Amino acid sequence: MIEPEISSITPEPADKKKIWKIWWVAIVLALVTAAEFFVALQFPETWKDFKIFLFIGMTFVKAGYIVMEFMHLGHEQKSLMWTILIPCAFVVWLLGALFIQADAIYQAIYG
Template sequence: MIEPEVSTIKPQPADKNKIWKIWWVAIILGVVTAAEFFVALQFPESWKDFKIFLFIGMTFIKAGYIVMEFMHLGHEQKSLMWTILLPTAFVVWLLGALFIQADAIYLAIYG
């Protein structure tokens, strides 16, 4: 059993700018999520494709802030950043390949 001990290390003071920047990113994420709600519930149903386009756009804005700021990837070495980001191209390929397939299956059943 490890006994809790009294810390002898004096923490460095917090950098106010850094803390403020973290909350600033949080506010952006919150506002974008709120905007997604607004689009989902207030925009007319007939704008379906436009709504989907907006949802995907806003999702990538949020993903960008989470990965680049919260996960700090934007501040790592550029080579590390690309090592992580480039393999996601395989996801785009899978998306394309399987959606073409799905279209063909739909046509074969209902077309």
């Protein structure tokens, strides 16, 4: 049997403000998710495009909090932050290119 090792290190006391900030971000994430539900189930069906616009906006709010606070990227050096964020612009390009393609296929079949 392995003897339980007794730690000789005394941990530093927790910074209350830091802990509160973590829970505050958690509350924001939960509230935005709840708002997404409200939009999905309570807004009229005919507002389809507006709903999609709201969903994408709220997704980016959540993504921003997760990346900047939980993953700490907002508190790293600015050069590191941009090294991570700028390459993601290529995704937007792929999105645009492939949706033009998809529309062309749709027009060829159903148009």
